[in-house]
Amino acid sequence: MIPLPLSTIAEITGGALHGPPDVMVSGPVVIDSRAVEPGALFAALKGDRVDGHDFVSAARAAGAVAVLAQRTVDDGPAVVVADVKEALGRLARGVLERLPDVTVVAVTGSAGKTSTKDFIGQVAGRAGPTVFPPGSFNNELGLPLTVLRADASTRHLVLEMGARGIGHIAYLTGIARPGVGVVLNVGTAHVGEFGSRENIARAKGEMVEAVPPGGAAVLNADDDLVAAMASRTEAEVVTFGRSPDATVRAEGESLDDLGRARFTLVTPEGSAPVALRLHGAHAVPNALAAAAALRATGMALSDIATGLSEAGPVSRWRMEVTERADGVTVVNDAYNANPDSMRAALDVLAHMARGRRAYAVLGEMGELGALSTAEHAKIGEHAARSGVAGLVVVGANAAAMADGARRVRSWTGECVQVDDVGAAVTAVGGRLAPPDVVLVKASRIAGLERVAEALLLEDAR
Numbered sequence: 001m002i003p004l005p006l007s008t009i010a011e012i013t014g015g016a017l018h019g020p021p022d023v024m025v026s027g028p029v030v031i032d033s034r035a036v037e038p039g040a041l042f043a044a045l046k047g048d049r050v051d052g053h054d055f056v057s058a059a060r061a062a063g064a065v066a067v068l069a070q071r072t073v074d075d076g077p078a079v080v081v082a083d084v085k086e087a088l089g090r091l092a093r094g095v096l097e098r099l100p101d102v103t104v105v106a107v108t109g110s111a112g113k114t115s116t117k118d119f120i121g122q123v124a125g126r127a128g129p130t131v132f133p134p135g136s137f138n139n140e141l142g143l144p145l146t147v148l149r150a151d152a153s154t155r156h157l158v159l160e161m162g163a164r165g166i167g168h169i170a171y172l173t174g175i176a177r178p179g180v181g182v183v184l185n186v187g188t189a190h191v192g193e194f195g196s197r198e199n200i201a202r203a204k205g206e207m208v209e210a211v212p213p214g215g216a217a218v219l220n221a222d223d224d225l226v227a228a229m230a231s232r233t234e235a236e237v238v239t240f241g242r243s244p245d246a247t248v249r250a251e252g253e254s255l256d257d258l259g260r261a262r263f264t265l266v267t268p269e270g271s272a273p274v275a276l277r278l279h280g281a282h283a284v285p286n287a288l289a290a291a292a293a294l295r296a297t298g299m300a301l302s303d304i305a306t307g308l309s310e311a312g313p314v315s316r317w318r319m320e321v322t323e324r325a326d327g328v329t330v331v332n333d334a335y336n337a338n339p340d341s342m343r344a345a346l347d348v349l350a351h352m353a354r355g356r357r358a359y360a361v362l363g364e365m366g367e368l369g370a371l372s373t374a375e376h377a378k379i380g381e382h383a384a385r386s387g388v389a390g391l392v393v394v395g396a397n398a399a400a401m402a403d404g405a406r407r408v409r410s411w412t413g414e415c416v417q418v419d420d421v422g423a424a425v426t427a428v429g430g431r432l433a434p435p436d437v438v439l440v441k442a443s444r445i446a447g448l449e450r451v452a453e454a455l456l457l458e459d460a461r
Contacts, residue, residue, distance in 0.1 A: 001029055001041075001148045002095060006066050009041070010079045012094035013068070013087040019077030023066055029088070029148040030064075031141075038063035045084050045141075046070060052084075085141055089175045092144035096176055102154050104176050105293050108161045108169055108207045109184025109220075110200060111341045112286045113138065115278065116184060118314040119290035121158040123307030127299055128155030135315045136336075138162035140171060147176050156297065163203045164193055173210035180296045181211040181235070182218040182289050186225040187340045192369025201225040208233035216296035218289060221246040238296055240288040248292040250274075250284050258321060259348045265291055265305050272305035277312050279319045279331075279352075282344035317449045319348070322456060327434030332452035333441040337365045339375045343382050345441050350386040353437040357389040361428050361451050363442025364397040373400045380404025384411035390431055391415045394424045395446060421447060425454040 004012075007021035027039030033055040036042060042059035044052035044067055056073045066077040068091075070084055081087040096102065105124070107117050114136050121132030131154050133146040138160040150157050161172045173181075186201045194200045208217040208229050215235040220226040222241035230237045240248040250263040251271075259279045264271050265288075276283055287308050294304045313320065317335035324330065329352065333345045342365060349358050360383050368375050380401035383391050390413055393402045405415050416427045428438060428451070440452040 002151050013090050015079035015081035023077045033059040036062035036064045040064045042067050044069040088144040092147035093175045102157050104157045104178045105180040106159045106178035107182040108204050110187030112184045113160045114315050116286040116289050117160040122311040124156040126307050129153045130156040132158035143172050166203050169206040179215045180293050181207040182293050183226050185223045192367045205229045205232050211235040218292045238292050240292040259351045269301050274305050275309045280348040328432050329437040330455050331439045334449040337441050337443045342379050346386045349439040357436045359390045359438040360388045361392045361440045363394040363446035363448045366443040376400035377404030384408035389413050392427045393417045421450045424451050
């Protein structure tokens with residue numbers, strides 16, 4: 001964060017100043033006392049299980065020069081506010097207003113946000129100092145904390161914006177207004193919370209409504225609900241996709257033996273070859289969205305193509321492919337799941353396993369509401385039709401996957417239902433033999449990354 005006196009932080013957040021006004025916050029803003037560095041501002045968040053106010057002393061001992069809190073806890077320098085989370089948003093907005101040379105690039109969509117953000121962040125770093133969050137810091141807490149990592153040297157701030165309802169993205173763009181706003185897709189993820197894909201589109205479109213004239217709205221030409229958002233923005237509209245009408249598109253796609261895409265990146269300025277290091281054909285639209293966004297920031301085509309080809313996985317548990325010493329390949333895609341990403345992962349598995357046996361360990365896809373049973377059954381059918389030798393379904397909420405798989409009469413594979421992670425490890429571990437390939441995937445709540453980790457630990461024994 002840029003250095004600020006405590007009096008300015010109080011002014012920005014609307015809080016009450018306690019202590020000397022000239023105390024200078026020169027370090028990061030943190031919510032974990034264990035992450036405090038000298039000069040830091042410690043934000044004492046009160047959660048359901050942990051109250052940050054209980055850790056103020058530890059934060060000060062570690063070097064925090066001031067505290068952002070909802071009540072006074074000692075005589076040390078502090079700014080007391082009504083709501084720490086909201087105050088962090090106001091502080092982030094205030095800091096960003098003091099960084100006029102920063103270009104904000106923001107990404108939303110039902111699937112692919114994190115991978116696209118990681119593409120943009122890595123490639124933008126070639127053009128100047130860039131801040132982008134690890135993992136999915138895409139909510140009303142994670143986003144301001146990311147913004148507050150920017151300083152006077154930052155040239156690109158790449159943000160991921162998620163939504164659980166109408167108005168959420170509007171709130172986030174109120175903190176960090178994007179100069180380039182990207183909408184990837186409108187799928188069935190979170191349909192249980194929104195009620196319909198149309199409501200999801202309404203929420204995601206808040207992104208392009210926030211982009212000012214002179215900015216760029218980057219929209220998926222292959223998704224009708226996203227393409228229709230062009231009417232909701234005064235910014236320049238740039239499209240991406242496989243459509244021949246897209247501003248930025250891919251031609252000549254192919255996959256190598258590990259499912260990594262190769263294609264020609266086509267733009268109005270010319271074309272260039274791209275060879276992705278990420279796995280799966282579904283990485284191509286994310287790369288195209290990143291290319292369109294980077295082009296809107298002024299990057300040259302050659303730098304974009306080279307950067308995309310060099311970009312690697314940044315966020316954990318997203319198509320992590322590891323070959324064990326015994327020849328078994330483990331694909332850990334357990335960070336999150338929705339019907340679209342689940343089908344895409346199964347397609348990658350089928351491609352990678354050509355000539356080898358494929359196994360899938362699948363768990364619950366959350367937030368599908370009334371569509372849950374039907375969507376889980378469809379994924380089971382997709383797994384069976386993709387030719388997996390074995391399907392391990394984990395948890396009662398995913399049971400319909402097994403029903404769906406068993407409905408595919410032509411399938412000759414095996415389906416096993418288990419209750420938990422431990423049983424899943426036992427079920428799949430006893431069936432694997434070199435050179436099998438196994439995919440592990442579910443929504444975050446299922447915790448199936450522990451299955452992948454256990455399978456890799458078996459290799460170390």
